[in-house]
Amino acid sequence: MTVRNHITTATIAGSLAAAIAMLSAPAWGAPKPPQPTMDKCYGISLKGQNDCAAGAGTTCAGTSKVDYQGDAWKYVAKGTCDAMRTPKGMGSLMPIKS
Amino acid sequence: MFGPIQNTFALALLDPQRPVPGALVSHTASPPAKRFAVYRNNVVVGLVNALAKRFPAVQRIVGEEFFAAMARVFVIENPPRSPVLMFYGDDFLDFIASFEPAAELPYLADVARLEAARTRAYHAAEAKPLDPAILQSLDKAALGEIRIVPHPSAEIVRSKFPIVTIWAMNAGEIELAPIEDWSGEDALVVRPALEVEVRALPAGGAAFLSALFAGAPLAAAAGTALGESADFDLAANLAGLIGAGAVTKVFLANLQKDEMP
Known part of the structure; x- marks a missing residue:
């Protein structure tokens, strides 16, 4: 048998009032440094770059060099993945627990 | 031919x-x-x-x-x-x-999922987020039955990996560093105005939002979230949801005509 999590109307009313207070609190609007691991909450807004251009790939970006080959796979990930490795995992990128 | x-x-x-x-x-x-x-x-x-x-x-x-x-x-x-x-x-x-x-x-596909959601948000329809002042005018007795209309750009991306941190490090938002806390992160992707924003969701937040986005009333969505995480904080999540601009309207299902502006 599963236990239903009953939320009373009073709880919701109280939470909504608190939420409204949070939304109007001056601290909410103040800029904070983005630290998603330190502070896991909605308050942090990360934007990234809007460089997902609609027209990507429509240009004649290719070279005349015929570099397309059906080679066997030979590439190694050489980006930032090494820098982000968790120290606990010692090279293992698998999570400690999932 | x-x-x-x-x-x-x-x-x-x-x-x-x-x-x-x-x-x-x-x-x-x-x-x-x-x-x-x-x-x-x-x-x-x-x-x-x-x-x-x-x-x-x-x-x-x-x-x-x-x-x-x-x-x-x-x-x-x-x-x-x-x-x-x-x-x-x-x-x-x-x-x-x-x-x-x-x-x-193993986290790479989830980072790609977050980036794909960002592109969809970027191209989603424009919509004005809900004015928080409207919340004060709601009938307190009916609060549990309130439903929301999500912003057209809003999407939840759940992961058992710290994808928001990984993405942020590789999108130039935070510095690249070893990740000490390798626990999962859920993201809310939304474009309330001109820029696509990514927010890490707190405990139970993804379950709460997913339920609301799917049309569940507030009390049921909060119950679902509490069922998933005992640390679920309804007030903080409501503030976050509204503050992020992920809601455009709130309404009572049985009073469609009284839909809030």
């Missing part, structure tokens, strides 16, 4: 083992093998570049060389089915998840 010719052309375009289509002619040579090779190359390079534009964090994580090679395999197997390239690669994440050379980066 042109079917067979087009088929031969299309197949040869993505498979260099196939001969240059015999029906091709030019004023210099027939068949124009070199020109066809240039075209063949540009088709693949152009699509690989389109994927690199859409998945810049994935590209940064694995490096340009690995990304180009991986994207190339995808492009050959999954040429676009639509001329609209802005959504090309919606299934790139499934490909990454099953792509053996990327298996040692």
Whole structure:
């Protein structure tokens, strides 16, 4: 048998009032440094770059060099993945627990 | 009548083992093998570049060389089915998840999922987020039955990996560093105004939002979230949801006509 999590109307009313207070609190609007691991909450807004251009790939970006080959796979990930490795995992990128 | 010719052309375009289509002619040579090779190359390079534009964090994580090679395999197997390239690669994440050379980066597909959601948010319809002042005018007795209309750009991306941190490090938001806390992060992607925003959700937040977005009333959504995490904080989540601009309207299901503006 599963236990239903009953939320009373009073709880919701109280939470909504608190939420409204949070939304109007001056601290909410103040800029904070983005630290998603330190502070896991909605308050942090990360934007990234809007460089997902609609027209990507429509240009004649290719070279005349015929570099397309059906080679066997030979590439190694050489980006930032090494820098982000968790120290606990010692090279293992698998999570400690999932 | 042109079917067979087009088929031969299309197949040869993505498979260099196939001969240059015999029906091709030019004023210099027939068949124009070199020109066809240039075209063949540009088709693949152009699509690989389109994927690199859409998945810049994935590209940064694995490096340009690995990304180009991986994207190339995808492009050959999954040429676009639509001329609209802005959504090309919606299934790139499934490909990454099953792509053996990327298996040692199990979080990569989820980062791609976050980036794909960002592009969809970028191109989603414009909508004005809910004015928080409206919340004060709601009938307190009916609060539990309130439903929301999500912002057209809003999407939840759940992961058992710290994808928001990983993405932020590779999108130039925070500095690249070893990640101490390797626990999962759920993201809210939304574009309340001009810029696409990514927010890490607190405990139970993704369950709460997913339920609300699916049309569940507030009390039921809060119950679902509490069922998933005892740490679920309703007030903080309501403030976050509204503050992020992820809601455009609130209404009572049995009073559709009284829908809030």
